[in-house]
Amino acid sequence: xxxxxxIESSQKHFEYCPLDTTLGILSGKWxxxxxxxxxxxxxxxxxxxxxxxxxxxxxxxxQLSELQEDQIIKRQVTATFHTEYSLTAWGQSLAPxxxxxxxxxxxxxxxxxxxxxxxxxxxx
Amino acid sequence: xxxxxxIESSQKHFEYCPLDTTLGILSGKWxxxxxxxxxxxxxxxxxxxxxxxxxxxxxxxxQLSELQEDQIIKRQVTATFHTEYSLTAWGQSLAPxxxxxxxxxxxxxxxxxxxxxxxxxxxx
DNA sequence: CCGAATCCTAAATGATACTG
DNA sequence: CAGTATCATTTAGGATTCGG
Numbered sequence: 043x044x045x046x047x048x049i050e051s052s053q054k055h056f057e058y059c060p061l062d063t064t065l066g067i068l069s070g071k072w073x074x075x076x077x078x079x080x081x082x083x084x085x086x087x088x089x090x091x092x093x094x095x096x097x098x099x100x101x102x103x104x105q106l107s108e109l110q111e112d113q114i115i116k117r118q119v120t121a122t123f124h125t126e127y128s129l130t131a132w133g134q135s136l137a138p139x140x141x142x143x144x145x146x147x148x149x150x151x152x153x154x155x156x157x158x159x160x161x162x163x164x165x166x
Numbered sequence: 167x168x169x170x171x172x173i174e175s176s177q178k179h180f181e182y183c184p185l186d187t188t189l190g191i192l193s194g195k196w197x198x199x200x201x202x203x204x205x206x207x208x209x210x211x212x213x214x215x216x217x218x219x220x221x222x223x224x225x226x227x228x229q230l231s232e233l234q235e236d237q238i239i240k241r242q243v244t245a246t247f248h249t250e251y252s253l254t255a256w257g258q259s260l261a262p263x264x265x266x267x268x269x270x271x272x273x274x275x276x277x278x279x280x281x282x283x284x285x286x287x288x289x290x
Numbered sequence: 291c292c293g294a295a296t297c298c299t300a301a302a303t304g305a306t307a308c309t310g
Numbered sequence: 311c312a313g314t315a316t317c318a319t320t321t322a323g324g325a326t327t328c329g330g
């Protein structure tokens with residue numbers, strides 16, 4: 043009996059808050075990564091799972107279904123036991139935000155953790 | 167023994183992800199609202215609490231201390247038993263992002279929940 | 291291969307009381 | 311006033327199993 047997830051959960055101050063609506067969509071534990079990955083290409087469930095090994099199968103399924111409810115991604119059965127996930131128009135419209143958030147974070151990390159070891163490219 | 171919160175918690179794919187760093191800062195349960203409020207003016211603890219009644223005193227204190235650790239807000243004792251919170255430079259630099267996220271959310275809400283009752287101004 | 295259902299533990303949050 | 315400490319409850323998430 044759910045409608046859109048992110049809308050229901052963005053009423054913290056008694057009314058709908060667009061800022062929290064957006065954050066609600068992006069900030070599930072694995073959602074940003076999923077969106078990032080799908081920004082490059084459509085992927086099967088197992089491919090996504092390989093890309094995000096720390097996310098259990100159960101969690102991946104959960105996050106994917108929430109993103110579907112929020113109309114950010116769409117699911118298509120390509121063959122028996124094969125499902126492909128891709129961004130919807132709404133999902134694609136998030137790209138500039140994702141880029142902006144990523145840039146801010148990169149700047150912040152550089153300033154505050156300049157001494158981070160390793161050769162991170164610092165991107166999703 | 168904590169360093170910066172948001173940095174530690176943004177290593178979901180084994181390395182630092184700037185996108186998740188930013189989202190980690192913004193997406194604590196009450197953080198976005200706190201930041202919004204402080205974007206207009208510096209506020210005392212009790213004033214913030216009045217603005218966000220659904221957030222318990224305990225949670226408010228928690229979220230404020232995390233935002234402090236992340237260098238987004240600063241805390242100043244103005245008188246005995248009076249503390250004032252305001253944005254740091256990093257906090258202020260979030261303004262464009264907050265605006266962008268809010269705009270996207272407003273658009274999304276309009277399309278997906280056009281029939282929302284009431285006279286919401288749809289802003290934080 | 292994809293994902294739902296179940297069970298169980300750990301983490302997050304609320305309620306309340308306490309203190310400088 | 312601005313928190314902290316403690317306890318009770320809720321919620322999130324992992325492990326495992328099952329089935330289309």
